[in-house]
Amino acid sequence: MWVRRSAIRPVPSYAGVPQHALETVREGLADDDEEARSQLDEAFERFERAQPALASHVAEALGRPLDETALALGYFLALTLWLAFEKAHGNHLDEVTEEQLAATDELLTLDEELRRADPAEALDSDDVIAMEQPHVLSFVHEHIDATLDAHAEDIDVDDVHVVYRTVLVEVLALSYAVRRPEGYPVAKTELLA
Numbered sequence: 001m002w003v004r005r006s007a008i009r010p011v012p013s014y015a016g017v018p019q020h021a022l023e024t025v026r027e028g029l030a031d032d033d034e035e036a037r038s039q040l041d042e043a044f045e046r047f048e049r050a051q052p053a054l055a056s057h058v059a060e061a062l063g064r065p066l067d068e069t070a071l072a073l074g075y076f077l078a079l080t081l082w083l084a085f086e087k088a089h090g091n092h093l094d095e096v097t098e099e100q101l102a103a104t105d106e107l108l109t110l111d112e113e114l115r116r117a118d119p120a121e122a123l124d125s126d127d128v129i130a131m132e133q134p135h136v137l138s139f140v141h142e143h144i145d146a147t148l149d150a151h152a153e154d155i156d157v158d159d160v161h162v163v164y165r166t167v168l169v170e171v172l173a174l175s176y177a178v179r180r181p182e183g184y185p186v187a188k189t190e191l192l193a
Contacts, residue, residue, distance in 0.1 A: 007111035008125065008172065011132035015178035019135045021088040025080055026139075040079070047082050053098040054082070054173060061166040069151045070159035077140060077167050084136065085174045092179045104173045108165075129168055136171050140164070 029040065048055040058078040062071055085093055111125045130137035144164060148155060 005114070005121075006125075006128045007107050007114055008128050008132075009107060009176065011172070011175040012178065012180065014181055014184050015089070015175045017084050017088045017133060017136050021084045022080075022135055022139045024087055025083045028083075029076075029080065043083060044075075044079055047079060050086075051082060051096055053101050054096045054170060057101050058166060058170065061162060064162065066162065067154075067156040067159040069147060069155045070163050073143065073147050073160070074163035074166060077143060077163065078170055081136060081140070081167065081170055082174065084139075085178070089178050092181060093174070094177045094179055096173045096177045100176065101169070101173050104176065105169050108169055108172065126164075126168060129171060133171055133175060140167055140171075 029036065058074070062074045062078075066074070108125060111128065115121045115123070115125060126137065144160060148157075148160065
């Protein structure tokens with residue numbers, strides 16, 4: 001068993017987002033026609049109603065002067081990830097409060113600082129999150145890499161980093177917002193957290 005040193009709280013096993021939830025959402029957003037755009041607008045309105053603090057956090061982070069491509073990527077990933085969590089967990093997904101969001105952001109910041117302070121640390125904070133939500137982070141990396149490859153000459157990498165960090169906070173906040181299904185056993189790591 002590998003013991004990790006991290007400020008990031010473990011994600012309960014029941015909060016994982018399976019690959020099929022991400023693929024279903026991807027297929028639903030694949031069309032580039034008027035109906036697909038209408039569905040996207042409707043989904044974003046649902047996101048704002050269901051997760052007002054999280055939607056506000058995303059809007060604030062992406063409301064800075066950002067490169068157009070990075071901005072589009074940020075909104076796409078934020079919405080897609082929420083839809084995947086909604087698809088996977090439905091009524092077991094609680095609303096993320098502003099306090100929970102701030103605490104999650106602070107955990108990520110602390111973890112990043114701990115890792116920068118230890119030159120022997122082989123993992124980055126996003127590696128830890130990838131261990132907790134492997135399919136989600138794989139999906140995020142796939143889209144970020146594709147965007148960087150397609151727009152290598154004209155995209156601002158610092159803006160992509162803003163998007164990436166915003167998405168990492170969203171992934172953790174939504175992971176912690178998944179309610180334990182009735183009768184689901186408590187894992188040892190959850191007892192220690």
